[in-house]
Amino acid sequence: MKIAVSGKGGVGKTTLAACLAKYYAQKGSKVIAVDADPDANLASALGLDMEESSDLVPLTDQKELIEERTGAKPGGYGAYFKLNPKVDDISQKFGVDVGGVRLLVAGTVKAGGSGCYCPENVLLKRLFKYLVVDTDEVVIMDMEAGIEHLGRGTCENMDMLIIVIEPGMRSVQTAFAVKKMSEDLGIKSLFIVANKIKSTKEFEEVKKRLTGFSILGQMPYSEKVRESDLGFFSPCEADEKFKKAIMEIAEKIDVYTLDQKE
């Protein structure tokens, strides 16, 4: 199962991605969490401190790896390179274990007029495509804010795209933009998670604005979650109510996945 988490800036994509990754890892699944945001910070949401996080080298900066797999140096526009580099061992060799979750920091998929043809993009695209091998494996991808990256093909081959919104029309507008774009790209399984919800009434209000979307659930606003960002602890265990909300979202994902299989 491959899940991408998208949405407007600051809505809680990284928070949700980290908590889902931890949830599935605790349940015993093999989990690969991919930080696909160039401004990477999934590591800290998974509980790594600043020093440990700063040691992580994004894949697109690993020049030797890129050259070894594609036959060309990073940035080698126009150079001859393999379009089908070997990627099946990358999460094992280049990921780091964070509390049972295998974390991969992807780096920057560059925008480019000519269909992003450079060795590092080819490697990443192929990696995103072939990350899942076994049926019980879960891949959670924390995406860059906004919709631009969708045009670069980062969410192709995902089983599910979750758009996170917060109470407010700006993030809802982004959700509609993501929906439009993902329909153009043929992504069918699109869901909303409403974050930073302060009351049932607020959740109901937000839902009214989301005509045509399937709502997976909500995550309550939590002071503890907010504090976790400053305190370098993972938001996932910060607060029992929040943890329960994540569990309910994951259970809905499981029901959906089972339905798809039948």
Ligand SMILES: Nc1ncnc2c1ncn2[C@@H]1O[C@H](COP(=O)(O)OP(=O)(O)OP(=O)(O)O)[C@@H](O)[C@H]1O
């Ligand atoms: N339910 C919540 N309650 C309180 N604060 C929250 C909640 N969810 C997220 N936050 C806080 O909101 C901020 C943004 O969250 P997060 O980094 O997960 O968002 P993001 O969508 O990944 O942002 P970016 O677009 O920058 O990648 C963080 O400080 C986080 O701790």
Ligand SMILES: [Mg+2]
């Ligand atoms: Mg983020």
